Each structure stands twice: as structure tokens, then as C-alpha cells.
Amino acid sequence: MKKILSIIGIALGIVSFVSAETKVDGEKVFEAKCASCHIKMITKEETMKILKSIKAPPMVEVSNQLKNNIKIVDDLDDEIHRAVVIAFIKDYVIYPTLEKSMCQAMALEKHGVMPSQKGKLTEAELNAVSTWVYDYYIGKKF
Numbered sequence: 732m733k734k735i736l737s738i739i740g741i742a743l744g745i746v747s748f749v750s751a752e753t754k755v756d757g758e759k760v761f762e763a764k765c766a767s768c769h770i771k772m773i774t775k776e777e778t779m780k781i782l783k784s785i786k787a788p789p790m791v792e793v794s795n796q797l798k799n800n801i802k803i804v805d806d807l808d809d810e811i812h813r814a815v816v817i818a819f820i821k822d823y824v825i826y827p828t829l830e831k832s833m834c835q836a837m838a839l840e841k842h843g844v845m846p847s848q849k850g851k852l853t854e855a856e857l858n859a860v861s862t863w864v865y866d867y868y869i870g871k872k873f
């Protein structure tokens with residue numbers, strides 16, 4: 732009986748581990764791991780005021796660049812565009828390079844290339860935050 736119970740316990744543990752993995756909150760990950768450099772939400776006027784002190788382009792701007800630069804031949808297919816942009820973000824966070832960056836030359840000159848966040852996020856956090864960035868800034872119109 733004890734054995735069966737512990738097997739059930741292990742099984743439940745695995746199930747809750749897996750569901751915890753898929754329930755990572757992308758917005759929380761953004762706030763914890765990205766917002767120290769990328770301001771979450773700001774107007775153009777506010778950005779101009781604090782431009783000198785920020786470490787990276789605000790996320791609204793980063794997202795606009797991605798939205799305008801990543802084009803899919805069949806532009807009508809939002810799902811493919813979403814998947815490609817999410818894949819780009821996931822890759823960029825771990826392997827940022829000057830060649831890949833779509834940031835404006837001026838911003839790159841000012842901030843330099845983003846430091847790799849390798850080892851700072853789990854795979855689940857990386858998935859969640861990349862998806863959140865797309866859905867929050869690009870998927871929604873504002």
C-alpha cells in the first residue's frame with residue numbers, strides 16, 4: 732500500500748511539475764528579467780524626456796521594429812507571422828548579435844548589442860516571455 736501511495740505521489744508530482752512549467756506567466760518573467768532594461772510601457776514624449784538614462788529601447792519600440800521588419804510572404808497569415816516573431820525573440824534573447832538586430836543604428840550605437848540572457852531564464856520562461864511580448868505589443872492594436 733505504501734508503495735502504491737508513493738507511486739501515486741510521484742505521478743502527481745510529475746503532473747504538477749509539468750503543468751507548472753506550462754503555466755509560467757510571461758508578463759511576470761518580463762518584469763523580472765527584461766524590464767530592468769526595456770521599459771514596459773511608455774509614451775513617445777516620456778521616452779524623449781528620459782532618453783539619456785535608459786539602458787535599452789523601450790519594449791514598445793523593440794516590438795514595432797520587429798513587427799515592421801519581419802515580413803511573411805503571405806502577409807495574411809497572422810499565425811505564421813506570430814510564430815516567426817516569437818521564434819526570433821527566443822533566439823535573440825539567448826544569441827543576440829549585431830547582424831541580427833533590427834534596432835535602429837542610433838539605438839545600437841547608444842546602447843550596444845544586448846547582452847545574452849543565456850542561463851538567466853528556463854526554457855519555459857523563455858517561451859512564455861517571447862509569446863507574451865508578441866501578444867501584448869504586436870498582436871493587440873493600440
Ligand code: HEC
Pocket residue numbers: 761764765766767768769786787788793796797820823824827828831832833834838839842843844845846848852860861864
Ligand atoms: C542588460 C539589459 C537588457 C536586458 C536585461 C534585456 N535586454 Fe533586450 N535589448 C537590450 C539592448 C541594449 C537592446 C538593443 C540593441 C540590440 O538590438 O541588441 C535590446 C534589444 C532587444 C530586442 C530587439 C532585437 C532586434 O532585432 O531589434 C529584443 C527582441 C529584446 N531585446 C528582447 C529582450 C527580452 C525578451 C528580454 C528579457 C528576457 C531582454 N531583451 C532583456 C538590453 C537588454
